[in-house]
Amino acid sequence: MNTKGTVFKYPDNVDTDVIIPARYLNTPDAKELSKHCMEDIDADYVNRVQPGDVMVAGWNFGCGSSREHAPLVIKTCGTGCVIAKSFARIFYRNAINIGLPILECEAAAEEIQAGDTVSVDFDTGIIIDHTSGKTYQAEPFPEFIQNIIKKGGLLASLKEM
Amino acid sequence: MxxxxxxxxxxxxxxxxxxxxxxxxxxxxxxxxxxxxxxxxxxxxxxxxxxxxxxxxxxxxxxxxxxxxxxxxxxxxxxxxxxxxxxxxxxxxxxxxxxxxxxxxxxxxxxxxxxxxxxxxxxxxxxxxxxxxxxxxxxxxxxxxxxxxxxxxxxxxxxxxxxxxxxxxxxxxxxxxxxxxxxxxxxxxxxxxxxxxxxxxxxxxxxxxxxxxxxxxxxxxxxxxxxxxxxxxxxxxxxxxxxxxxxxxxxxxxxxxxxxxxxxLSEIVPTVACPHLPENTRPAAELGHIKIDQVVIGSCTNGRMEDMEAAYKTLNGNTVAPGVRCIIIPATMQIYKECVQRGYVTAFIDAGAVVSTPTCGPCLGGYMGILAAGERCIATTNRNFVGRMGHVDSEVYLASPATAAASALTGYITYPKEV
Structure with missing residues (x-):
């Protein structure tokens, strides 16, 4: 599995309220929700994002609410993966459970610039910035989590047990 | 180990x-x-x-x-x-x-x-x-x-x-x-x-x-x-x-x-978290004249009986400042009922506050107290992220019920007096 696309860059502590504002949480419909992805921090994101594009952010990405709608809208609007210095723990769990690829890599999150073309190999954790020519190695997932991802999410993995 | x-x-x-x-x-x-x-x-x-x-x-x-x-x-x-x-x-x-x-x-x-x-x-x-x-x-x-x-x-x-x-x-x-x-x-x-x-x-x-x-x-x-x-x-x-x-x-x-x-604990002082992160804390006493449009006392953080008591102690017999909307939300029906029985609800209404049925409503910008652009709220809730309680250009300051109630009376963020 891999993705290649243009980078959208965000700061530290991007919270779930800006990823998907609670005022839209009166529906569980992912397509409808995804029209508002990142609206309060980058209103143009949903118009500019192309399938496979890469979100790059600082520390504590996804802090705040437990709403699974947050990773879901990022995935549904076509984002290929999120690279951050660190993730808030509930967001991290939710992203794995719903199948949004996420990678922790401090150096990549620091150096990659908005607009760069980046490709990511999820199996190896290798991130290549084609604009700068630099390569980064992200932390691999523990085996336990890799199994959940391979089986297609948490519930699918439970069915096999 | x-x-x-x-x-x-x-x-x-x-x-x-x-x-x-x-x-x-x-x-x-x-x-x-x-x-x-x-x-x-x-x-x-x-x-x-x-x-x-x-x-x-x-x-x-x-x-x-x-x-x-x-x-x-x-x-x-x-x-x-x-x-x-x-x-x-x-x-x-x-x-x-x-x-x-x-x-x-x-x-x-x-x-x-x-x-x-x-x-x-x-x-x-x-x-x-x-x-x-x-x-x-x-x-x-x-x-x-x-x-x-x-x-x-x-x-x-x-x-x-x-x-x-x-x-x-x-x-x-x-x-x-x-x-x-x-x-x-x-x-x-x-x-x-x-x-x-x-x-x-x-x-x-x-x-x-x-x-x-x-x-x-x-x-x-x-x-x-x-x-x-x-x-x-x-x-x-x-x-x-x-x-x-x-x-x-x-x-x-x-x-x-x-x-x-x-x-x-004896060195703790009334503390306020300023926009837009809960870590942006300042002692209430050190904040300048920060005018507010709304006060929310409630939520899963501070909608319990002791929180209602703190609000009552400050608001009873007093009046909410002109131009301030003070919204009080007891967190459960049992707390709501006790507020009615103890006469708190009457005191809150007499002070010019409103009392709502239990709901998370305003805390996450759902309803029941949404902020317009440029408005500012002091709330006993738990998050003050961008747009958390309404418009992206609104502001939420987090504080205790005592600080929020004291602020309701003055119209700006106010240090709660020693009781």
Whole structure:
């Protein structure tokens, strides 16, 4: 599995309220929700994002609410993966459970610039910035989590047990 | 190696003698919780993946609290979906309008959660129940669905930060000032993935409402959970309340903590978190003349009886400043009723405040107190992110009920007097 696309860059502590504002949480419909992805921090994101594009952010990405709608809208609007210095723990769990690829890599999150073309190999954790020519190695997932991802999410993995 | 209180509870629920930080375990759950926003997503996942029955109808709690009484047609559809699922699976802890309260005030009050429990909830503030000496943490809807189906969840055993409490809080301070001070000190990711373990001689002086408020905001420091040891305060709170027998766990004397932070409660001052992060804290006394348009006293953080008492003490016989909207939301029907019986509601209305039925409403910018562009609110809620209570150009300042009520009277953020 891999993705290649243009980078959208965000700061530290991007919270779930800006990823998907609670005022839209009166529906569980992912397509409808995804029209508002990142609206309060980058209103143009949903118009500019192309399938496979890469979100790059600082520390504590996804802090705040437990709403699974947050990773879901990022995935549904076509984002290929999120690279951050660190993730808030509930967001991290939710992203794995719903199948949004996420990678922790401090150096990549620091150096990659908005607009760069980046490709990511999820199996190896290798991130290549084609604009700068630099390569980064992200932390691999523990085996336990890799199994959940391979089986297609948490519930699918439970069915096999 | 000794275990922390959190590690002891997790080990017991995983059927293991010992656990170590970083270890991945599967643990049995005592309660699986969801609300009217997160449960519909969980129900869809549950159904889509072919599950037809819940693991234990008595160990699932579904509380309609975020957008009820329903704010619009879509919210009504979500509530209806929860209601039908709860009915179909005979979920015994289903709380609808008339019985409901804000989940994290309601479940302890009703004795649904107790000491020694292992709890997950599809709501980030599920960490509240650590106040009772339980392991309790927020998860997403898929985890809730898996929990409802299997009665288990996977966890990475957390390392711990110990908060060694000494002294006693000044009269104008409460649990909210303690937790805001701590978040100000360690930051919004200061306890990321870790447990916050509150210990020390200062614990005994904190009321259950203070402890519930402190654990409630552990997530705002990034923590997996916050937890207090079980003592006389816990036992007297649980007595006559708990549906199940409380189990008392204790940290090992040689438990390992990554860090110990000393907190002298007598040095805590009324504290305010300025926009747009809970870590942007300042002593209330040092803030300049910050004019406010709205005050919200309520939420899963501060909508309990002691919070209502603090609001009453300040507002009774006084008048809310012109141009300020003061919204008071008792967190459960029982608290609401007690506010009526004690005459608080009359005093609040006479002061020019409004009193709402229990709801999370304004805290997350749902309804019942949304801010316009350029407006500013002081709230006893838990988050002050961009756009949290309304327009992206509005501002939320977080504070205790005493500070919020004092500010309602003056129209600007105000240091609460010593009572």
């Amino acid at each position: 000794g275990m922390t209180l959190t590690q002891k509870i997790l080990a017991a629920h995983a059927g293991l003698e010992t656990v170590n930080p970083g270890q991945l375990i599967r643990a049995k759950l005592d309660i699986v919780l969801g609300n009217d926003i997160t449960t519909p997503v969980a129900i869809n996942e549950f159904t889509k993946n072919g599950f037809s029955s819940v693991f234990d109808k008595d160990k699932i709690a579904i509380v309609l609290d975020h957008f009820v009484p329903n704010k619009d047609i879509k919210a009504a559809q979500q509530s209806k979906q929860c209601r039908e699922f709860a009915c179909a699976h005979c979920v015994s802890h289903f709380y609808d309008v008339g019985k409901m309260g804000i989940e994290h005030a309601l479940l302890p009050e009703q004795g649904v959660v107790t000491a020694g429990d292992c709890i997950i909830g599809a709501d980030s503030h599920t960490c509240t129940y650590g106040a009772l000496g339980a392991f309790s943490t927020g998860v997403g809807s898929t985890d809730m669905a898996a929990g409802m189906a299997t009665g288990e969840a996977w966890f990475k055993v957390p390392a711990a930060i110990r908060f060694q409490l000494t002294g006693k809080l000044p009269a104008n301070c409460s649990g909210k000032d303690v937790i805001l001070s701590i978040i100000g000190k360690i930051g919004v990711d200061g306890a990321l993935y870790k447990s916050m373990e509150f210990t020390g001689p200062g614990v005994a002086s904190l009321s259950m409402d203070d402890r519930l408020c402190i654990c409630n905001m552990a997530i705002e420091a990034g923590a997996k959970n916050g937890i207090f040891p079980v003592d006389d305060v816990t036992l007297s709170y649980l007595e006559g309340r708990s549906e199940r027998t409380p189990k008392i766990f204790e940290a090992d004397p040689d438990a390992v903590y990554e860090q110990t932070i000393d907190i002298d």
